[in-house]
Amino acid sequence: SYVLTQPPSVSVAPGTTARIPCGGDNIGSKGVHWYQQKPGQAPVVVISHDSGRSSGIPERFSGSNSGNTATLTISRVEAGDEADYYCQVWDYTTAHRVFGGGTKLTVL
Amino acid sequence: EVQLLESGGDLVQPGGSLRLSCAASGFNFNNYAMTWVRQAPGKGLEWVSSIRGSGLDTYYADSVKGRFTISRDNSKNTLYLQMNSLRGEDTATYYCVKGDHDSNGIDALEMWGPGTRILVYS
Numbered sequence: 001s002y003v004l005t006q007p008p009s010v011s012v013a014p015g016t017t018a019r020i021p022c023g024g025d026n027i028g029s030k031g032v033h034w035y036q037q038k039p040g041q042a043p044v045v046v047i048s049h050d051s052g053r054s055s056g057i058p059e060r061f062s063g064s065n066s067g068n069t070a071t072l073t074i075s076r077v078e079a080g081d082e083a084d085y086y087c088q089v090w091d092y093t094t095a096h097r098v099f100g101g102g103t104k105l106t107v108l
Numbered sequence: 109e110v111q112l113l114e115s116g117g118d119l120v121q122p123g124g125s126l127r128l129s130c131a132a133s134g135f136n137f138n139n140y141a142m143t144w145v146r147q148a149p150g151k152g153l154e155w156v157s158s159i160r161g162s163g164l165d166t167y168y169a170d171s172v173k174g175r176f177t178i179s180r181d182n183s184k185n186t187l188y189l190q191m192n193s194l195r196g197e198d199t200a201t202y203y204c205v206k207g208d209h210d211s212n213g214i215d216a217l218e219m220w221g222p223g224t225r226i227l228v229y230s
Contacts, residue, residue: 001170031214033216033217035153035217037153042203042220042221042222042223043145043153043203043217043220044220045208045216045217045218048208048216048218049216052216054218084152086152086153088153088155088217090212090213090214091213092213095167095212095213096155096167096169096170096213097143097155097158097167097213097217098155099145099152099153099154099155100152101152102152102153
């Protein structure tokens with residue numbers, strides 16, 4: 001089965017750039033979606049289909065996808081960006097949706 | 109305004125059954141794929157099952173295949189998840205999710221309900 005690998009945690013200072021990687025075999029050939037989940041809340045899609053920013057999501061959020069790594073980039077990080085972030089793809093060989101293990105973003 | 113509201117969560121013993129429902133409003137329900145995603149306490153997101161707009165095509169995670177059945181009633185704008193032979197590892201919050209279009213899986217999970225909790229205990 002297809003596996004997506006994310007680091008458990010990423011820590012950055014306010015105002016800097018956070019980059020959250022999502023690794024997978026030839027992930028660049030798949031469409032990647034990113035979800036943000038704050039404590040006690042349901043997830044929210046922030047980036048869809050590699051780089052499409054969802055309605056209401058600040059321009060500070062962007063996505064890229066190439067080779068074996070997709071990346072969620074958050075510029076000018078704010079305290080309110082602290083959350084768990086999950087990448088997700090569709091594995092066409094099994095018709096299964098697959099989530100990464102999630103990355104906890106901490107704003108120092 | 110798009111709204112999704114799950115119901116049916118409960119405490120249940122191993123081997124028992126539950127049916128979750130998700131009432132949808134604010135969009136043309138039959139034009140979108142719908143999905144169930146679960147999250148065990150303190151854990152990450154796990155895809156459970158998806159169904160296309162027509163209801164004719166369904167997809168399941170290996171962990172629930174043969175035990176869970178996804179269905180939809182487009183006349184009632186309602187999504188269901190029939191859960192049989194429940195196990196302790198099925199304990200989780202279950203989210204009803206709307207896709208951003210009708211597909212077999214490439215759609216993004218665009219809108220999430222607040223979730224409903226299931227606790228399987230002995």
